[in-house]
Amino acid sequence: MATRHERAGLSREKVLDAALELVDQVGVDGLSMRKLGAALGVEAMTLYHYVPNKDALLSGLVERTATRAFTVDAAAGWQAMLRGFAAGFRRELLAHPGVVPLVATRPVTTPSALRELETAVAILRAAGFGTREAFHVVNTVATFTTGHCLAEVDPPGAAPPALAGPDPAALPHLAEAVRDGLGTPADHEARFAFALDALIDGFARVLARRSPDEGGRASTPSAQGDHQGGPASA
Structure with missing residues (x-):
């Protein structure tokens, strides 16, 4: 029965x-x-x-979202892979704005998400990043994307805040930015793309500075001990 x-x-x-x-x-x-x-x-x-219980339900929501959001193109180069991952992750989070705070505060450890992470790290390792660096790269992109989505979404039922036109005489640059669409959906899209480009360009410079005998570590000032705080910890 x-x-x-x-x-x-x-x-x-x-x-x-x-x-x-x-x-x-x-x-x-x-x-x-x-x-x-x-x-x-x-x-x-x-x-x-x-x-x-409800806590398990909330963790399940993160699991369900992550399963659909964490996708990696195994055939792509490392830069295209990161761009595709970030775009897909952001798209899924913005489709369900209510769950974004949960994703930001609960670890994503689902089997499917971990498999995608493994694929992403393998692509980055093949490009020349060290294993720890590769995890740092993926975590940086995921954290940036989550934080950007947190700034984009509004609480359910809330009206988007309207930025009143500032006084051009007192705040000329802010007034110009508002006239150009500051805070609009198109502005969020452009801001996300701009920052993601900057991140990926920075990762590319890490690879470009690498010397052949460093065995997977970047030739950055901190790695060489030139940072004021001394050598970077392993």
């Missing part, structure tokens, strides 16, 4: 997808097992068959 869960047509994936939609509508603070159960047409207690 079919169980009540089976009759309801539920699965863990369906529960998480419904929770993701609910968070997009009411935010993380508005998410509850009761509301989620109502959205799925079941009693709240039914959901505990799939997630033991």
